[in-house]
Amino acid sequence: MIAEAGHYALVLALALALIQSTVPIAGARWGDAALMNVARSTALAQLLFVAVSFTALVMLHVSSDFSVVNVFENSHSTKPLIYKVTGVWGNHEGSMLLWVAILALFGGLVAAFGNNLPLSLRAHVLAVQAWIAAAFYLFILVTSNPFLRIGSPPIEGRDLNPVLQDIGLAVHPPMLYLGYVGFSISFSFAVAALLEGRIDAAWARWVRPWTLVAWIFLTLGIAMGSYWAYYELGWGGWWFWDPVENASLMPWLAGTALLHSAVVMEKRNALKVWTILLSILTFSLSLLGTFLVRSGVLTSVHAFATDPTRGVFILLILCLFIGGSLSLYAWRASALKQGGLFAPISREGALVLNNLFLTTACATVFIGTLYPLALEVLTSDKISVGAPFFNLTFGPLFVPLMMAMSFGPLLAWKRGDLLGAAQRLTAAGIAALITIAVVYAWTYGGSTFAPLAIGLAIFVIAGAVTDLAERTALFRVPFATAMQRARGLPRATWGTAFAHAGVGVALIGIICETTWNSEYIGTLKPSDVAKVAGYELKLDGVTQRQGPNFREMIAQFTVSLDGEQLSVMTPSKRNFTTRGSSTTEAALLTRGASQLYISLGETTNEGAVAVRIYHKPLVLLIWWGPILMAFGGMLSLSDRRLRVGAPKPAKASRALQAAE
């Protein structure tokens, strides 16, 4: 009964989406306010019905109703409750349902909080949202119905993939989807602007907070996924340049560029056409990510099931939306007039540079990810493009970007003073040089690249601090006055500083982890001692334990440094009986920002255990960086300017008319 209700609610949501995708546009054409307002009520009702549908699936999973195929294939009655809930999106059908639920949530938010939007803009935005929603409801109902029943219900389910039975599944997919799908809002705004043929600075002011929300979630989602892979897969890697990871990185890069170009548009009314294009591209890359992950063209952790019809269906959606929006762009973009002028050396110029490097970096990731697929289709040669490719292309493009990052905020709008900015960055430059010298001397004979990269990171962080110090006139006025000024600074300025510093922090972590990672791989018998980076790890013994739906072999290590006992670490290996597969649960010991990492391999006949022990210096900075970035984003989001809302759009006389 619950399954049928959930299915029915989804069908109703499709019907509502179809109404929402047509009626408001007709209303906007005829200037009928009542018809345009239909968008608002249908968006809210759609959210309600999708929520009902999603709740139904959660209830089926929680109550272990194995008469439903989806529950049977991905659940087990002894599975802990939290994994029964998170298992809802630990499979293809459920995760697509989560996708549309989040899409409906964003649509509902625009409907609920878009009161200050011009009526016709809101009608258009919600209609475009409904096109996307309708396509994905159809996809779910036709190819991936999560509510299918089994004729003769089995007694026990097949259990969830053990690797997914982790708290990471509760956080990573919802965060990532909030990011992916959040960009649908800027996409809808862009398409709405093209349909209406008018766009102004107020438009950018509405789009920016939505983009920022999506960007914050995507940043956290990617970081969370990376940390999850790091501790769960058992070999200490945190980024593999796997196509699925790239699929999430591409919208992030484009979204970051969009955030910056939207600033130019909001402040200076320039780069309009480019901002529209970026909005379209960012969501297109999100859709591409969905296609890559969900269609089964890739084999990866994330590809749950491979069913050709699904692939073809998503490919159709992809072509329709990307092709459609880009054609519309080609047709209508010329109708949008160019905005303000600026010199190449200016804040705008710096932001253009930022966009240039981010989109180029995004393009190299795109090529590296799709080239193997294209080659296989065209020549049936199978190749793999791995980390070396991305390190050689992505890395060199990020170096100038990070160098320019400190200069950007110090340049004035319209016409900047590069020399002045350089003078103000002297302190940051000196800090960077000292860091390079110290790190080089300390690690003498080691890598020469690492000290330089760390110097660059310090330059970025010091540059962010310099920006704040300059704005508060720290050291030039009495301290109390500076503090007062600091309080008076717009939160967006603080946000910029935190986000930029976050990039530097993450870079330090990345460089330290990859350069000075030390490891021990070998077999240990009880009371054997392994030495890694000055730490002594003694294997005390191996015990067995029965978990709720697995058997577990736990090894206990005593960790000591310079003869002083620090802690006990217990890595384990879990064997899941239902699926007959096992997972490695690594043990982590955090020391400051560094970590010791132990994961177990197979046991030999003589009772020795194969172990992998890593010491990863400053590894946690890799994830603290993105957290800082997201925190900066949140500060920026809480800026008064965005809370108060956008000003009235430009007067109709100045408005840009569509070329009909």
Added chain:
Amino acid sequence: MTRKQRRLTMIGGSLAVLAVAAALVLNAMRDSIVFFSTPTMAAEKQIPTGKRFRLGGLVQPGSLVRGDNLAVNFSVADGAATLPVSYKGILPDLFREGQGVVAEGALDASGVFRADTVLAKHDETYMPKDVADALKKQGHWKDDYGAKPSASAAPAPAQGASK
């Protein structure tokens, strides 16, 4: 500067960055692309010693020999040819004899494939996609490999081991 000059500066700058990026991509493509081969293809193509590639196939039953200090030797077969592989390190949880495997590395002078990465990615019925495609193409595909597609609705994830 006039509007035109400004625009030219911007376009020139963009083209310069794009040219650099294109050069980087082409350079990286030349050096860091890894091809996929089965043992038969490796024998036919006469892959030179030291050239990195990905070797895919089934782990020959009975070929797994564990040496000292985590050294492992096994053979990868695709029905027509076999190739000995040596690896040092911890094998992924899902590594089993008779099952699909993908190893990355290069041939040494004695014709042994020295792997530095071993990936096993399947549950009891699922094959790595590259391996399955290659076996199908050579006609060594047995239907029972894919007999229970629904059982692999959520195939075990990529598991890897690398030195």
